[in-house]
Amino acid sequence: MEFSVFNIAIFKSCFYLxxxxxxxxxICTMRRAPSIDAxxxxxxxxxQLVYEHVRAEILRTGTTALxxxxxxxxxxxxxxxxxxxxxxxxRELHFxxxxxxxxxxxxxxxxxxxxxxxxxTTLQFPDLTWDQLSVQINAFERRIWLEVNRRMTAFxxxxxxxxxxxxxxxxxxxxxxxxxxxxxxLNSVMEDMVGTPxxxxxxxxxxxxxxxxxxxxxxxxxxxxxxxxxxYRIHKLIEPLGTGGVxxxxxxxxxxxxxxxxxxxEFLLQRRxxxxxxxxxxxxxxxxxxxxxxxxxxxxxxxxxxxxLLAYEQMKxxxxxxx
Numbered sequence: 001m002e003f004s005v006f007n008i009a010i011f012k013s014c015f016y017l018x019x020x021x022x023x024x025x026x027i028c029t030m031r032r033a034p035s036i037d038a039x040x041x042x043x044x045x046x047x048q049l050v051y052e053h054v055r056a057e058i059l060r061t062g063t064t065a066l067x068x069x070x071x072x073x074x075x076x077x078x079x080x081x082x083x084x085x086x087x088x089x090x091r092e093l094h095f096x097x098x099x100x101x102x103x104x105x106x107x108x109x110x111x112x113x114x115x116x117x118x119x120x121t122t123l124q125f126p127d128l129t130w131d132q133l134s135v136q137i138n139a140f141e142r143r144i145w146l147e148v149n150r151r152m153t154a155f156x157x158x159x160x161x162x163x164x165x166x167x168x169x170x171x172x173x174x175x176x177x178x179x180x181x182x183x184x185x186l187n188s189v190m191e192d193m194v195g196t197p198x199x200x201x202x203x204x205x206x207x208x209x210x211x212x213x214x215x216x217x218x219x220x221x222x223x224x225x226x227x228x229x230x231x232y233r234i235h236k237l238i239e240p241l242g243t244g245g246v247x248x249x250x251x252x253x254x255x256x257x258x259x260x261x262x263x264x265x266e267f268l269l270q271r272r273x274x275x276x277x278x279x280x281x282x283x284x285x286x287x288x289x290x291x292x293x294x295x296x297x298x299x300x301x302x303x304x305x306x307x308x309l310l311a312y313e314q315m316k317x318x319x320x321x322x323x
Contacts, residue, residue, distance in 0.1 A: 036065050040072065043089070044082040051085065058089055063097045066090065095311060098123055102315055106286065106322035113285045114206060117186050120292060123311055128187055136190045140203070141210050143169065148211065154228050154247050155258070157213055162256035165204060169193065173200050173253055176295070181303070184295050198224040198295050201252030202288065216282035218249070219291060220264065221273055226250040227282055246280065286323035290316055 039061075042054040058065050069090050073083065101119045105111060118133050147160050165171045172194045174183045179196045182188040189195035189203055201217060201224050208215035214229035227246045249264060251257045261280065268275050283291070293316045300308050 036061055036068055040065070040068055043072075043085050044079065055085075055089065059092060059096070063093055066093055069093075094126055095123065099314070099318060102318055103322060106319055111285045113288060116285060116289045117202075117292060120289065120296075120312075120315060121185055121187060123308070123315075124181070124185065125187060133187055136187060137206065137210070140169070140190065141207050144207055145211055148213070150212070158215075158228060158248075158250060158256065158258060161204070161208065161213075162250075165200075166255040171195070171200055171203075173197055173255065176298075179299060181296060181299050184292070184299055196295065197251075197253035198291060201226055201250075202292070204250075204252060204256065215250070217288055217291075218280065219283050219287065220249075220279050221268065221271070223251070223253055224291070225264075226252060226256075227280070229282070284323070286319055290319055290323075293319075 036058070039054050039058050042050060043058075045051050045054065069086055072078065072086055073090075078086065098119060102116075105116050105119060114133065114137065115130070118128070118130055121133075122128055144161060144164055147164050148157050152160070170193050174194055174196055176196045176198070182192065183195050184199050186199060186203060189199045195203065205215045205217050205226055214231050215226050216229060218225045218227045226249065228248055228250065230245055230247045246261065249259050249261070251259060264280065265275055268279070293312050297309060297312050297316070300312070
């Protein structure tokens with residue numbers, strides 16, 4: 001690596017004026033790629049120019065710097081300013097990694113919904129592993145699996161699932177306007193059994209799909225609903241001009257109450273809204289992640305968390321660009 005004009009300016013200001021020994025060592029190694037250890041030693045340098053240069057170099061190294069930064073926070077005595085600088089670097093590196101993972105998810109053909117949720121959730125829960133989230137989901141999947149089977153009718157399946165979720169397991173639906181962020185994060189919902197209509201509906205549908213029951217999320221105006229897909233095309237037999245694609249809908253806000261399309265049409269008619277096709281059809285996984293982010297954004301607006309709002313807005317923009 002050759003000296004740049006910027007490097008020489010820092011060299012002069014810090015080597016000659018401040019005579020920082022760590023910086024002297026660092027400058028002497030700049031013809032080679034600087035080591036993470038050498039960079040980390042300079043994080044607390046009092047010269048802002050030095051720090052900005054070191055910060056840029058550390059960010060360029062990527063997530064490989066994270067373990068050493070965490071070690072500094074855990075095992076070394078630091079000044080308040082030093083702690084803030086290290087924590088700021090950790091946050092930036094962590095967010096950059098999340099954005100890379102989200103881009104990979106968007107460009108994948110699979111677009112596994114739970115994996116997408118996990119990527120977004122790790123912004124607030126950086127220690128939450130994929131295995132931990134999977135274990136949580138698997139526990140509910142086993143409990144529901146014991147109570148339902150493919151010999152049941154669709155209505156019987158939903159009746160049994162509703163009884164399990166809302167009576168046996170004790171899932172509680174919280175009004176979105178009163179919700180905290182923890183009522184939206186899926187891992188928190190599974191721990192506390194309290195969530196918004198969207199997060200509880202998302203949990204309901206993910207578990208149902210893992211058990212091969214065709215229950216999917218629908219972005220209906222004013223509320224998130226679930227659709228039980230007409231996989232055997234029963235409606236085409238009994239109602240040739242009917243909906244065809246969906247047997248019935250479930251309302252997570254009302255403990256999985258079942259309703260039909262006619263009732264949904266009446267809801268729109270009362271509000272003078274057109275019966276647009278996408279109001280009745282399942283969302284793509286990309287759209288569900290956007291709804292997940294939208295709910296987090298709305299919740300955090302009430303808490304004035306500007307940094308988190310900006311991060312979630314950037315995630316939403318990334319999905320919209322690549323979806």
